[in-house]
Amino acid sequence: MRDPEPSPSLAERRLTTRETAELLGVKPETVYAYVSRGQLSSHRVPGGRGSTFDTAEVTALARRNKRESAGSQHTGGELSVRTRVTLIEADRYYFRGIDATELALRHSYEEVAEWLWTGRMEPGVEFRAPAASVAVARRAVDALPEHTGPTDRLRVAAIAAAAADPLRFDLSEDAVLGTARTLIPTLVAALPPARRGHRDTGPLARRLWARLTGRDADAASLRVLDTALALLVDHDLAASTLAVRVAASARAHAYAAVSAGLGVLEGPLHGAAGGLAHRMLLDVLDQGDAAPVIAEALRSGRRVPGLGHRLYTGEDPRARVLFSLLEEVPDATPALAAARDIVATAARHTPLHANVDLALAVFTASSGMPATASETIFAVARTAGWIAHALEEYQERPLRMRPSGHYVGPRPPQPLP
Structure with a gap:
């Protein structure tokens, strides 16, 4: 499957929240979670209520998410899921480090x-x-x-x-x-x-x-x-x-x-x-x-x-x-x-x-x-x-x-x- 690419018309302008969510395959509220974590930047629409997002930045995040999702598949015969919660290493375990x-x-x-x-x-x-x-x-x-x-x-x-x-x-x-x-x-x-x-x-x-x-x-x-x-x-x-x-x-x-x-x-x-x-x-x-x-x-x-x-x-x-x-x-x-x-x-x-x-x-x-x-x-x-x-x-x-x-x-x- 090819990496997600915006259409030519989208690439020439900023994306709406709905378009960003569709490109990332997430709900609109998740888009703002990305913003709060510093993974996306947004700009308010002058005189409007919504936000817009840089097309290249959103596309790069979509590609990165795809690579990370690939890392959540079977590796060495076992399911591997990326997490920031717990690490078990050398007979010790850690909560968020x-x-x-x-x-x-x-x-x-x-x-x-x-x-x-x-x-x-x-x-x-x-x-x-x-x-x-x-x-x-x-x-x-x-x-x-x-x-x-x-x-x-x-x-x-x-x-x-x-x-x-x-x-x-x-x-x-x-x-x-x-x-x-x-x-x-x-x-x-x-x-x-x-x-x-x-x-x-x-x-x-x-x-x-x-x-x-x-x-x-x-x-x-x-x-x-x-x-x-x-x-x-x-x-x-x-x-x-x-x-x-x-x-x-x-x-x-x-x-x-x-x-x-x-x-x-x-x-x-x-x-x-x-x-x-x-x-x-x-x-x-x-x-x-x-x-x-x-x-x-x-x-x-x-x-x-x-x-x-x-x-x-x-x-x-x-x-x-x-x-x-x-x-x-x-x-x-x-x-x-x-x-x-x-x-x-x-x-x-x-x-x-x-x-x-x-x-x-x-x-x-x-x-x-x-x-x-x-x-x-x-x-x-x-x-x-x-x-x-x-x-x-x-x-x-x-x-x-x-x-x-x-x-x-x-x-x-x-x-x-």
């Missing part, structure tokens, strides 16, 4: 989310949900069967909140950010509290704690939870994040994009890993020895949960931070010892380091939380990252994530069955 573990240790989950979305730090920011949105989401979640899992509850809450928001189809950056700042606390508030009489006050981590355990929250445990949320905000292009970007590429609104991520997260190979590690940890604590538990897992052909990560050759930096903080939680001492026993015992079979799932299992098991708690923590945390990726994708060419199928079935024509 800043060490993610340092951010998580020094800033709250809400502050890290704002950094991920805007590249600005907003000290002391707290996300609050509108009462009307919470009421609709709670009614929807309360109607679910008692055995419903946390990801199902969160997905239903997201859908209910979307139905209550008539402006959800506004995909401008300010509108999506407004949605993000209210959707996350709405998801938390929609979950049933672990005990009666709880009041939804304080930072998001405190409000989430009351949904995960009936125990009182101490400062050290709340810090672990808040840091875990911040560490889990994003982690490059995980399966759920890719689903979110595909949805955003089709211009699904933010609620629908988050719902797509929650759907993938529920898969046993993604969001359920922390629950498996939690149950294994309880078995080790019950038997007092990791060896028989790991032996049974290996004999059954199962992998040992909580160990190893395909993106890290060494220790998962998220696990390292959480284990360090858990040392300050007195109730976590037995579970920490069991986790060390698991790592040491498994090392006789294969030298794998603990990952964040095992660290979360130590936290959830020692805090009196159910095995599904890590899935809830992961989903709430990652919602902020999904929004960050959706914001990026809304600025890209629509429907660019549309791979071609490689048909391997019988060649036509075939007889009717």
Whole structure:
């Protein structure tokens, strides 16, 4: 396909916003996003309301976008997508160029989310949900069967909140950010509290704690939870994040994009890993020895949960931070010892380091939380990252994530069955 070229008549004059959008293959509001990022310059029409754009500049941007889109295809057998959100490199990871573990240790989950979305730090920011949105989401979640899992509850809450928001189809950056700042606390508030009489006050981590355990929250445990949320905000292009970007590429609104991520997260190979590690940890604590538990897992052909990560050759930096903080939680001492026993015992079979799932299992098991708690923590945390990726994708060419199928079935024509 040839590079986009303006017609001779267009090349002789400046382009309108509509013509610029058509040449770039984007919506008119995206044209002004290019202007705000310094990728295009515009001039107001004297006496008019619109702006005009230099034809050569727009054509050059269209060519550049085409080259970048080509870089979002299959490279070396894997899908590669350009992003400015997260970099994973040499057993460390970074949010917009800043060490993610340092951010998580020094800033709250809400502050890290704002950094991920805007590249600005907003000290002391707290996300609050509108009462009307919470009421609709709670009614929807309360109607679910008692055995419903946390990801199902969160997905239903997201859908209910979307139905209550008539402006959800506004995909401008300010509108999506407004949605993000209210959707996350709405998801938390929609979950049933672990005990009666709880009041939804304080930072998001405190409000989430009351949904995960009936125990009182101490400062050290709340810090672990808040840091875990911040560490889990994003982690490059995980399966759920890719689903979110595909949805955003089709211009699904933010609620629908988050719902797509929650759907993938529920898969046993993604969001359920922390629950498996939690149950294994309880078995080790019950038997007092990791060896028989790991032996049974290996004999059954199962992998040992909580160990190893395909993106890290060494220790998962998220696990390292959480284990360090858990040392300050007195109730976590037995579970920490069991986790060390698991790592040491498994090392006789294969030298794998603990990952964040095992660290979360130590936290959830020692805090009196159910095995599904890590899935809830992961989903709430990652919602902020999904929004960050959706914001990026809304600025890209629509429907660019549309791979071609490689048909391997019988060649036509075939007889009717």
